[in-house]
Amino acid sequence: MQKTFIILIIAAFMGVAYSVKAKTTDTNLSLSDKKATKETVTLYKKLQQLTQKGYLFGHQDDLAYGVNWKYEPLRSDIKDVVGDYPAVYGWDIAGLEKDDVNNIDGVPFDKMKQYIKEANERGGISTISWHFDNPATGKNAWDNTPNSLKTILPGEKNHEKFISWLDKAANFFLSLKDKKGKNIPILFRPYHELTGGWFWWGKGNCTPEEFKAVWKFTFEYLQKKGVHNLIYVYNTSSFGSKEDFLTNYPGDDYADILSFDSYQNNEDKSGEKFITEVQSQLKIISEIGLAKNKLIAVAEAGYEAIPDAKWWTGTFSKAIGDYKISYALLWRNHGWQEKEQKMHYYAPYSGQVSEKDFVEFYNLDKTLFEKDIQKALKK
Structure with a gap:
């Protein structure tokens, strides 16, 4: 009798545990766009599954150019080093509005479309940011003239201009189709690094209420235009608390991935400051992500010219640690900058000092590149 009672209690407990787990999983799989395409929902589910295996490695403009080359078919600095492409490809559509x-960055939009399609065919994932011009001044995204964002709100003087820009973005997103004519899912990261003050939409240049209003308008307008192939990425630069990170957060119904950007600089040659900052911020957004059932990511990262031969396994891997992030994207490999008279790249290329260490990094179980995506999903 006692044994039967115990078995019944255990069975009941397991049933409750299973139902809670199932409920949590169902909640996790809900995209903010309730009309998201089947392919977009599938991608979101894949991202969640892959987070249990490791994190996707990404690289900005990877297929377009690298150090000492440009627009060579199927080439990639990452592929040159490890024989595999990154899992995530970063692109920017600034210039589209004009x-x-x-x-x-000089990448023809026609080529960008082709690269996104090629990557998608191989199982790769694309993310898009938008360094669009200041609508109030006509200057670039870094013109942080105060109150510029306010002018694009409904009823304000630059609202119609802003709508015309969103129309162009909508057309671009809808033009991204696979061979079957299906819209390719995109991780869309608008108004990025919003806790920094260097962009016209950044901290100090608008109120949290104004920012939220613009984000929500963007989200709703793109859906109104029939764009349902976007996974929305909320992105900050550095922050020190949950409250700081969420100050401009538009709400759980308007974002799908929580992320931040972080770079190591030459004043931090050991990387200790970088590791500490990334770990601290990952701890914060991990807790937020768990509470809100959202994926998390490091949407931009890097150490310009990677002078540390062991940076990948010695610093970057330590910075990510054991946190379950969706992806980490390294910035672009521009190469030589004539104006600045220096090299500008964030991923290794053949012969670069950290090349061997990057191969070790590639071989880690938790780093997922393009070939790893399907393998990881089958396990």
Whole structure:
């Protein structure tokens, strides 16, 4: 009798535990866009599954150019080093609002579309940011003239201009189709690094209420235009608390991934400051992500020119630690900058001092590159 009673209690407990787990999983799989395409929902589920295996490695402009080369078919500095592509590809659509042929980094939009399609065919994932011009002054994104963002709100003088920009973005997103004519899912990271004051949408240049209003308008307007292939990424620069991170947060119904950007600089040659900051911020957003059932990511990171031969396994891996993040994206490999008279790159290339260490980093179980995606999902 006593044994039967105990078994019944255990069975009941397991049933409750299972139902809670199932409920949590169902909640996790809910995208903010309730009309998201089947492919977009599938990608979001994949991202969640992959988080249990490791984190996806990403690289900005990876297929377009690298150190000492540009627009060579199927080439990638990452592939040159490890024989595999990154799992995530970063792109930026600044310039689209002005009908430019090329984006802010000189990448032709036609080529960008092709690269996104090629990556998607291989199982790669693309994320898009938008360093768009200041709508109030006509200057670039770094013109942080106060109250510029306010002018694009409904009823304000630059609202119609802003709508025309969103129309162009919508057309671009809808033009991204696979061979079957299905819209390719994109991780969209608008108004990035919002806790910094260097962009016209950043801290100190608008109120939290104004920022939230613009984010929500962007989200709702793109859906109104039929764009349902976006996973929305909320992104900050450095922050010191949950409250700081969430000051401009538009709400759980308007964002899908929580992220931040962090870079090591030459004043921190040991990387100790970088490791401490990234760990601290990951702890904060991990707790927020768990509470809100949101994925988390390091949306931009790096150490310019990577002078540390053991940076990948010695610093970057330690910074990520054991946190379950969706992806970490390294910034672009521009190469030589004539104006600044220096090299500008964030991932290794053949012959670079950290090349061997990057191969070790690639071989870690928790780092997922393009070939790893399908393998990880099958396990």
